[in-house]
Amino acid sequence: MRGVLLIALMALPSAAAAQSNQGQVSITIYDEQALVEDTRVLTLPTGEVYHEFREVSAAIRPETVSLEGEAIEIAEQNFDFDLLSPASLMNAAEGETITLIRRNPATGAETSEQAKVLAVNGGVVMQVGGKIEVLRDDGQPVRVVFDDIPENLRASPTLSVTFDSERAGSRPLRLSYLTSGLGWNADYVGVFDEERRTMDLQGWVTLTNTTGTAFPNAELTLAAGDVVKLNQRAANANRNNSYNPNSSYRAGTERSDADETVGDLYLYPIEGRTTVATNQKKQISFLDATGVAASRAYRYSCSWICQAEEPGSAESVIDFNTGRRGGLGRALPAGIVRVYMRDTNGKARFVGESRIRHTPAGSDMKIVTGYAFDVKVQPIVDKREMIAEEEWTRAAEYRIASNAGAEVINVSQRRQFWRTEMRYVLTNARDVPVTVELVQDGLNGFARGTRMTEESLQGEQRSPWQRVWQVRIPANGETEVKATFLTDF
Numbered sequence: 185m186r187g188v189l190l191i192a193l194m195a196l197p198s199a200a201a202a203q204s205n206q207g208q209v210s211i212t213i214y215d216e217q218a219l220v221e222d223t224r225v226l227t228l229p230t231g232e233v234y235h236e237f238r239e240v241s242a243a244i245r246p247e248t249v250s251l252e253g254e255a256i257e258i259a260e261q262n263f264d265f266d267l268l269s270p271a272s273l274m275n276a277a278e279g280e281t282i283t284l285i286r287r288n289p290a291t292g293a294e295t296s297e298q299a300k301v302l303a304v305n306g307g308v309v310m311q312v313g314g315k316i317e318v319l320r321d322d323g324q325p326v327r328v329v330f331d332d333i334p335e336n337l338r339a340s341p342t343l344s345v346t347f348d349s350e351r352a353g354s355r356p357l358r359l360s361y362l363t364s365g366l367g368w369n370a371d372y373v374g375v376f377d378e379e380r381r382t383m384d385l386q387g388w389v390t391l392t393n394t395t396g397t398a399f400p401n402a403e404l405t406l407a408a409g410d411v412v413k414l415n416q417r418a419a420n421a422n423r424n425n426s427y428n429p430n431s432s433y434r435a436g437t438e439r440s441d442a443d444e445t446v447g448d449l450y451l452y453p454i455e456g457r458t459t460v461a462t463n464q465k466k467q468i469s470f471l472d473a474t475g476v477a478a479s480r481a482y483r484y485s486c487s488w489i490c491q492a493e494e495p496g497s498a499e500s501v502i503d504f505n506t507g508r509r510g511g512l513g514r515a516l517p518a519g520i521v522r523v524y525m526r527d528t529n530g531k532a533r534f535v536g537e538s539r540i541r542h543t544p545a546g547s548d549m550k551i552v553t554g555y556a557f558d559v560k561v562q563p564i565v566d567k568r569e570m571i572a573e574e575e576w577t578r579a580a581e582y583r584i585a586s587n588a589g590a591e592v593i594n595v596s597q598r599r600q601f602w603r604t605e606m607r608y609v610l611t612n613a614r615d616v617p618v619t620v621e622l623v624q625d626g627l628n629g630f631a632r633g634t635r636m637t638e639e640s641l642q643g644e645q646r647s648p649w650q651r652v653w654q655v656r657i658p659a660n661g662e663t664e665v666k667a668t669f670l671t672d673f
Contacts, residue, residue, distance in 0.1 A: 192266070199660075203228070205237045207356075209402040211366065211460070212451075213391065216368035217245075222359045228349040232259070235345055242396030243365035251345065253357035255350035256279045261343065273330055274308060277301045296329075296492075342399060365395035366460075367427040368406050370519030372471070372540075374551075375532055376478055376502055378525065383478035383504055385512065387471030387519075389452070391460055398462045403456040407446075408542055409515035450515050470558070476511045478504035482618055483550065484561040486624030488673075489568075489604070495611065496562035498620050499504040499552045500536070508547030516543040523553045559620060559657070560611035565606040571670070601672050603637075612657035622653045623666060638668040
């Protein structure tokens with residue numbers, strides 16, 4: 185409340201409850217959660233011990249807590265997350281008596297009186313000297329004094345554990361738990377040199393801490409990959425299916441010696457120790473590669489029957505390989521790649537960005553940076569006509585059941601077949617020749633297949649639904665590609 189100063193008279197913690205702050209902390213950060221391992225050296229008696237582990241994450245998952253150490257056995261654990269604040273103190277004082285100290289603005293004299301807190305509900309209602317009073321937010325100098333701190337309030341998130349100690353003495357105990365609120369993402373900066381056909385690639389990780397707890401001098405490891413959590417499999421599947429990066433790649437088969445793995449996760453230890461403050465974003469470099477082989481190309485993708493009234497721009501693409509042969513030899517965590525090119529004065533200019541998936545080493549990457557001003561493609565349907573069934577196959581047979589489900593009827597359904605003659609007009613207004621990767625997509629026809637009877641340029645059937653041509657266009661010139669498809673759609 186503005187204008188009201190709340191002061192608590194602190195009570196000393198009970199002697200029966202030993203406390204400790206963070207020790208040596210090691211954190212492994214995943215996509216949406218983190219594993220915190222906190223090793224603290226405690227001096228323990230023999231018998232039952234009640235200990236409060238302070239400075240744990242406020243977003244801890246209590247069911248994941250484990251405590252490891254010699255000669256101990258856990259009996260009970262509690263997570264106290266109701267933190268000490270003016271509001272929580274006042275809420276805890278409901279039904280109790282507090283002290284109000286008022287100061288006269290004119291004379292500076294202070295007076296005190298006892299008040300019973302009747303309710304804290306959108307404001308504080310008190311009984312003062314037999315009258316009902318509301319503690320107003322009117323800027324008047326008023327202090328509220330509490331006799332002690334309620335047992336359930338903590339200055340920081342606290343995990344209290346009761347365990348049996350089989351022997352007395354000092355020894356390390358390792359507290360481990362999973363927490364939300366710690367995350368990371370990767371960002372890349374690529375400076376592409378078209379003349380040298382190389383790219384310098386630097387990778388940064390951005391750490392985010394919203395746990396409500398700082399982790400000073402922590403050992404950090406980043407885990408790249410998808411971890412399935414309970415009730416999250418369908419969500420992960422939907423996320424993967426809807427993931428729509430601006431880049432594409434052909435998966436590699438290399439395993440780099442520089443990459444540490446566990447299971448199907450890639451681990452990226454951060455050199456040295458670092459402090460992850462609460463409510464902070466921190467950037468740390470994890471990749472610095474120079475002279476990676478790269479080239480610039482153009483690509484145009486066309487869905488089925490993609491006739492256009494006007495030419496469209498080809499995508500401008502940076503090609504490079506993440507394997508050893510390309511000079512990189514690293515797996516790349518999912519993130520955003522931002523590409524720069526130098527102008528005639530040598531100044532780096534931003535030319536575009538793309539999102540990439542988790543990418544194994546040895547992958548052929550195609551990073552889309554933008555759309556070409558002067559390289560255009562116009563797909564045209566020259567002719568589309570129905571053809572006789574004999575040009576394709578016999579009619580298909582389907583089994584269907586009656587509504588009653590008692591009988592099964594075999595029926596023959598005639599299918600329709602089409603011949604489609606496509607023409608792709610590619611133009612180049614640049615004063616140097618260019619090559620465009622022309623992709624005709626959508627050819628599968630609900631898994632029934634597509635037949636190609638003619639093409640003016642030999643293409644590659646990259647998949648059942650995709651035909652690809654590498655089209656060379658002369659400087660300030662034009663190239664046409666013609667293709668004839670037989671389909672049942």
